[in-house]
Amino acid sequence: MQLNAQAGVLFAENLSGVRAIIDGNGIAITITGLLIVFAALAAISLFIAALPRLLSALGPYLPEIESHHDLPSGKGAATKSSRDDDIDPRLVAAIGWAVHATRQSDR
Amino acid sequence: MQLNAQAGVLFAENLSGVRAIIDGNGIAITITGLLIVFAALAAISLFIAALPRLLSALGPYLPEIESHHDLPSGKGAATKSSRDDDIDPRLVAAIGWAVHATRQSDR
Amino acid sequence: MQLNAQAGVLFAENLSGVRAIIDGNGIAITITGLLIVFAALAAISLFIAALPRLLSALGPYLPEIESHHDLPSGKGAATKSSRDDDIDPRLVAAIGWAVHATRQSDR
Amino acid sequence: MDILLEFLKTTGFYQMSPGNLGMLLVGLVFIALAILKDYEPLLLCPIGFGILVGNIPCADNMALGVYDEGSVLHYLYFGVSQGVFPPLIFLGIGAMTDFSTMLSEPKLVLLGAAAQAGIFLTLLGAMFIGFTPSEAGAIGIIGGADGPTAIFLSAKLAPHLLGAIAIAAYSYMALVPVIQPPVMRLLTTKSERLIRMRPPRQVSRHERILFPIAAFLICAMIAPGSLVLIGMLFFGNLLKESTVTERLANTARTAMIDIVTILLGFVVGASTDADQFLTKQSLLIFGLGALSFAIATASGVLFAKFMNLFLHHKINPLIGAAGVSAVPDSARVVQVVGHESDPNNHLLMHAMAPNVAGVIGSAIAAGVLWSVLTK
Amino acid sequence: MDILLEFLKTTGFYQMSPGNLGMLLVGLVFIALAILKDYEPLLLCPIGFGILVGNIPCADNMALGVYDEGSVLHYLYFGVSQGVFPPLIFLGIGAMTDFSTMLSEPKLVLLGAAAQAGIFLTLLGAMFIGFTPSEAGAIGIIGGADGPTAIFLSAKLAPHLLGAIAIAAYSYMALVPVIQPPVMRLLTTKSERLIRMRPPRQVSRHERILFPIAAFLICAMIAPGSLVLIGMLFFGNLLKESTVTERLANTARTAMIDIVTILLGFVVGASTDADQFLTKQSLLIFGLGALSFAIATASGVLFAKFMNLFLHHKINPLIGAAGVSAVPDSARVVQVVGHESDPNNHLLMHAMAPNVAGVIGSAIAAGVLWSVLTK
Amino acid sequence: MDILLEFLKTTGFYQMSPGNLGMLLVGLVFIALAILKDYEPLLLCPIGFGILVGNIPCADNMALGVYDEGSVLHYLYFGVSQGVFPPLIFLGIGAMTDFSTMLSEPKLVLLGAAAQAGIFLTLLGAMFIGFTPSEAGAIGIIGGADGPTAIFLSAKLAPHLLGAIAIAAYSYMALVPVIQPPVMRLLTTKSERLIRMRPPRQVSRHERILFPIAAFLICAMIAPGSLVLIGMLFFGNLLKESTVTERLANTARTAMIDIVTILLGFVVGASTDADQFLTKQSLLIFGLGALSFAIATASGVLFAKFMNLFLHHKINPLIGAAGVSAVPDSARVVQVVGHESDPNNHLLMHAMAPNVAGVIGSAIAAGVLWSVLTK
């Protein structure tokens, strides 16, 4: 309520129209903003375009990235990777049933 | 410690007995509380009882609820739904083995 | 910046050398620390060593630990244990396919 | 070697009091009940270990305990003392609760209201003994048989009793299989215990989606004090039932509720430092708590018998006992006691309706008490 | 019976205002759009339910609402009001985003820059109407079509407008399939809509690992104000692409982002108490928001046509519309509109490049606005 | 165009200092070590990216950095500066650690005590150089080879050195495969390195459930200062071993520890702003840190040789090196160095006993130092 009332007061006192834009440096902000956004994304775009050439130039010096395994949290090696353990018993049952049914029907 | 001591003091000064209940509006609180709890749950109960009739009356206007898929977090469609990917390799192995064993034993 | 400056001042004023160790009780701290660390770990070591004998002495009085199931969060039994439910449909498909292929190849 | 001597004075052995020793035993009993008896292990195990942590005596110059400004436990306790954890747990409970049984048997909802009589009669008892009205309200809520609700309300009305109330609430929730059966057998006849319920009807998806929205609006309009608890409960349920937010519901009922459950149990336990906890008040609170569970059970059963006076299809009055909430243990107790009389009578599913209604009922009661007793 | 009468005065029925009633309807519409239309359900469902919670009228003596010191919702709202939640969401988005398409077609990145013109033209419009520069900057960012960025910037520049800006941003993100197509059809010829794109090339693992590091350094050096948002986005992406931190990336894009999404949506919704929310300013903000989405779409499309003046392999200008971000909806809209003209033209994958570039672009724009407009 | 010029002054290019540039390189090296060498990637990758974020120079009027009141990074850094994150990480570690090897070979526990000599000798060295006793204690704990413990203690004793100590601790933990082997080879003879250990016995479930409870009580009674770290470690382990709380243990060792690990690493990295970080003190700390790892390794190995004087079944002294903790890297180093002398000698499982004992040992040492050095 308070925030709002305060905002309302500000609002009532504010300039508006073209004058407000000029006084608030609106044009300069817009030009600066668009320039910077374009500059940053153009720089990224150029970097990406140059990346394959950069990598092939560096090729011989670049290390092979091995396929790493996922270590448990950097501590606690004496750990049980819980996710690997949860083969759902119902799945095992389902497989067992499927195999059983197959054999039954084959007879 | 402080809290406790303070509570102890309050406790010593408190009224007790039927007088305390009367002075503390105990009866009124109890009646109000039970009335409100019953009112709310009775309203829910009536709403639930009316719901099937309400829905069948609205039937023709009600949209079909399609079976939606689960979107990734409202952003980042260029995503990899990690959960879908983790078919456990051990399960695949188990299935493979089961099928193999079935065929073996059938021969 | 401020923290650092302050630290720098302290640092400049600090004693150093053997005198600093003596004035700072360095030797006493070291002895206390190592003693406590050894005392604690030796106590744990002795406890572990005594544990099997303790358990076998208590044996007859010790309850069997049953294989408990995992309850849903102590509330909300009217629940759907989500993890149990997500048999991956792709897995079911895979099992189905495996069984189908087995039977095909057996014919 | 002053340092060593000084240090030895800070060790637990030097400072141990009989109170702390007693509480350490209580903590061990909680852990044993959780592991050996499987009594609410997800709550008793964290609380029990927390009691151990909270009753190791510490030097005063180190900020270690729940009540020491700036300590880690103090920051974690913030979620309890400000009532932040309970609504988050309700969010997770909402995302795991299936209201289908309740939707198919709306009249059983009233049993969840009746059982809340335990709350208000305990409030009167507490006033009678000499607790202030606010304290009495917080103590009464133990009868709601709902840990998060009890913590939420005592944080608002009587923060100095929070530890004792939380421990009492969780202890009796774990002891539901011990407290309820005698009361249930006493108040029902053999023939009443044999009543069979009709199988519930199938509930449509539209009903399950509309229910949390409408039920929230009803409860929150009638008792705005229950807004946050009830809001989170039904918000979680909408996430579950809407099907389009399945991934959010899934996280709410797994990772999120687990993290909050671990921390809440641990710090509630750690808040039972004997100095603060072992008081005459705590003992009285424990006595009143046991009473409130018995009254709540009796109210539920008797109200079911009262309803039977007007109903064509009679309700098995045992089901009334599930109205205390203590989800899902009291529903299981109904099943077990019903089973004794007739091994083919399965009451579990029917008991879930008053069981979840009891959660809503005690949250509303908490809202009313907060509103009426706050200054 | 004073207590009962007093209590009845605290109920929602007694205190309900037309404004609250209107907002409750808005909340129900949000939920309906989420469930029935599948419009951004992970956002609209929490926000919609939050609006319900925020517009139940409450007594003044209970600390319940988002703006009441010491209430639970106030603590949860901290993550919004201090801008903590948005970077955490960006971390999760980074851990789920695949920048491969963008890496294979770098020139499409510029379309993500062009669409940000919507932000700055809306800023001028807001100044013209009479908002202060800071307010105008916060309103303009709605045109970035990125909820977390909008929340982050308005928390810094115009906290009193945060609720309205957040709701406007998420509403229009959900309405992208309604707003964008007419603008796209108006500004393109049939033959332009038929242009086919070349299939993207394969991207190597080295490229995908180096990209987030280099792109972060480029953005952060040019616009340090975007440091936190951009930093978290690319940090999340590095966790994903490095392969050695797969478990961290997995948690960031599941449990972590889900928890933050639930809480953020819920409290943003709950911050729309009608007393604070239903103002002339909010209506103006909604009008400017719709405008900004249209301008952003037009800017993207027109810039694509401008680029075609210089390119040998022409770009299908529809793809420019995806530069507004609103990931992934605006990319889907491109696919759908392209499909109308040629059912065999699949633009979705190509549209992802400006789509994710638009996320980066609006974060940079937010950084510039923060830097320029903060005192 | 004043605005544009003003803005350009806020860019990173304008404000970049040689110190920041140097730190950016350090960050890139950390990331490269994590990805290319697989050195503790779950720690070095977040820290490395955090270093990049912390060393982008920013304008003073924007609250961006870890040390700026009200910034997002400041709020996240709270978990480090107040020591909240380390106990939560210990909770997750407890829930993933299997103490079976230690339970089957209790005498190896003492090696985990011996290696903590590195902590106290480094403390003496730091005092000798001129650090205050509190600072020296915080620096000494680097020799505990345990990141969370180091952060916890320096937050209490020397917050102004926290960044340098944390970075040093994690760097040397990652460099364990480089630092330890020469020390181990120097202090053992070929025949000692060939000693084979007896296979460990099977441990019962009762033992594994009782152990965390008893070990907690022993440690906390002897050194209450270690209460929070040790309490969380054994609480997590009880959640794991009790089997009735499996879902809590599972969340603690996945979602919870992952979220905290991401945030902790990131903000520790971001706290290394060159202005604060590149000081003579930091360099001295790095030197002392390397020394402490070497001393700790030597102490473990030499104590194993000392124990062999009294033992019938000799211990392979290489196993002593695992007492420094740095779980599990130093146990792996033992395996690798043992392997060089006899490819059929598998020491890994045996090395896990002193390895986890070392975690307990350094937490106790931290408790003693906190208690002795705090005012």
Ligand code: NA
């Ligand atoms: Na209840």
Ligand code: NA
């Ligand atoms: Na954008």
Ligand code: NA
């Ligand atoms: Na250690």
